Amino acid sequence: MDALHTDLYQLTMAAGYFHRGMTSRVATCELFVRRLPRHRRFLVAMGLDRVVRYLEGLRFTDEQIAYLGAIPALADAMTPAFADYLRGFRFHGDVWAVPEGTVVFPNEPLLRVTAPLIEAQLIETFALSAINHATAVASKAARVVLAAGDAGVMEFGTRRTHPEAALDAARAAYAVGCVGTSNVEAGMRFGIPVLGTAAHMWTMAHPTEEAAFEGYVAVFPSAATLLIDTYDTLVGAARAAAIARDRLKGVRLDSGDLGALSVAVRKILDDAGCASAKIVASGDLNEHRIAELRRAGAPIDLYGVGTDLVTSIDAPSLGGVYKLVEIGGG
Amino acid sequence: MDALHTDLYQLTMAAGYFHRGMTSRVATCELFVRRLPRHRRFLVAMGLDRVVRYLEGLRFTDEQIAYLGAIPALADAMTPAFADYLRGFRFHGDVWAVPEGTVVFPNEPLLRVTAPLIEAQLIETFALSAINHATAVASKAARVVLAAGDAGVMEFGTRRTHPEAALDAARAAYAVGCVGTSNVEAGMRFGIPVLGTAAHMWTMAHPTEEAAFEGYVAVFPSAATLLIDTYDTLVGAARAAAIARDRLKGVRLDSGDLGALSVAVRKILDDAGCASAKIVASGDLNEHRIAELRRAGAPIDLYGVGTDLVTSIDAPSLGGVYKLVEIGGG
CATH class of the missing domain: 3.20.140.10 (nicotinate phosphoribosyltransferase)
Structure with a gap:
């Protein structure tokens, strides 16, 4: 065809x-x-x-x-x-x-x-x-994966490229070491792990952030990675820990100073008994930004990378x- | 699906x-x-x-x-x-x-x-x-079309983007005023005029450029746009005119100083009685390069634009x- x-x-x-x-x-x-x-x-x-x-x-x-x-x-x-x-x-x-x-x-x-x-x-x-x-795409993704070292890289770029190109981009990213993709069709077609957290729209569709988190944990008791930056990231971190407790699988930061926020959020989570909860960071990331964060010792476990990776933006x-x-x- | x-x-x-x-x-x-x-x-x-x-x-x-x-x-x-x-x-x-x-x-x-x-x-x-x-893609293509003024722009970028993205890129380019695309599937699916000339491989597959041009005119007596830059562009122009004569629909320049070459080629074609033959130019073109060529008065009738257009390379x-x-x- x-x-x-x-x-x-x-x-x-x-x-x-x-x-x-x-x-x-x-x-x-x-x-x-x-x-x-x-x-x-x-x-x-x-x-x-x-x-x-x-x-x-x-x-x-x-x-x-x-x-x-x-x-x-x-x-x-x-x-x-x-x-x-x-x-x-x-x-x-x-x-x-x-x-x-x-x-x-x-x-x-x-x-x-x-x-x-x-x-x-x-x-x-x-x-x-x-x-x-x-x-x-594979050549760009390899640079991102190398920069991330022990931290995992998740491919999050579908919305920034053509719908079909997104599938091959997800495959290329996984082939060079990304831990998974947010693209469900790529997961089904190529056997790639499919990953994701919550969305801002989920939080905004509820009367309060607390209600949003409670609702999310109720529906996903074993897979609650909460997005905590919709209103105030540190308040969100404390709230996520208080609501999900030892079921908190992770939190995602999608805005602000990811380096400083990740340090503060890690402490909030650890103090609240959520030491095993992972910190996921996203938002305009690429190999240079990730290398900076790692040099600064940011306690980020997983990076979600979209635009720059799937478009190989500098080339x-x-x-x-x-x-x-x-x-x-x- | x-x-x-x-x-x-x-x-x-x-x-x-x-x-x-x-x-x-x-x-x-x-x-x-x-x-x-x-x-x-x-x-x-x-x-x-x-x-x-x-x-x-x-x-x-x-x-x-x-x-x-x-x-x-x-x-x-x-x-x-x-x-x-x-x-x-x-x-x-x-x-x-x-x-x-x-x-x-x-x-x-x-x-x-x-x-x-x-x-x-x-x-x-x-x-x-x-x-x-x-x-x-449409926003980039609009810039290219505006720069080309009265000259036509043909979308030639399939090889520089994902196979499926190429189809929507061709459609976007046509929607903002490109005269057609080289992509045959885009032509069939969206009713876009499909355009093209000869390939370097055609010339190289023949013992001489002369044999290549003669063969092409024999197969395409009513649609001979010859690619004249495989060896020497000016020799190629004279040869194309001598072989195709009044059946020469056009010539394509794909390398070298397109401004100077187009002036020299125009004169060769006109002197040989091929005044109606069009000059097509291609090779790393974008809105800036086309604007320069037009400011310099290059007698180019059609621009073939690929990479920069389909990837919207600067954005x-x-x-x-x-x-x-x-x-x-x-």
């Missing part, structure tokens, strides 16, 4: 090779990155799984072929013979790749394809799209290229 | 409202952007269409409900009664929104939802994801929020 997820010129070139009798030539293409983006000293290869599923399922439906015939730039070449070729299209090439999660450097091939020229050409756009996106696109490196006769 | 494309906490909150007897309360939420991103003086609202399709199709399958029961953080609340609620779930709310393509400013609602609290909460993540992404995420603004009793 992904056959048309490509640039038009891959199809015009394919039609050209077909009509010029060049279909039996064998081409080898490599996908690599020429230069590291700014702020990156390495990349983590990701996206192969999506490319393999694409190659295995690559088929053109009759409806798609009819649509191609209606594109002016392709019309000249959409003969019955080429339509038949597309109808029977299967990818027959060999694919070599570094395993997902491999650290790679400039000019190192992430993927090598040896296939009939027409097939090697047709798959270029999708391969670049899937690998550029997933590798960019939002990866310049991977797919180049013909060898072509046989025929 | 998009029901699980959400953050876990929307489902834990929904379960909480259900078990606390708060399902009949009516909530109004608004989606807006608090501050413009750097480098933006306005936003163009986009993504409503995707949100409406999501709301209309929002259903939980038995398989999804079974999966939710297996998530530790949700397990306490996944009673048979709540599973039944999810099985019968439909979105009943009212949605008000600015039309797609509307110019919006900080704190102006793009979307307002009035619905039972539980429904208003559940849809937050998907609405933010779809609208943040599409609005960011890669939009901070839209979705906030409870009113809640009724019940």
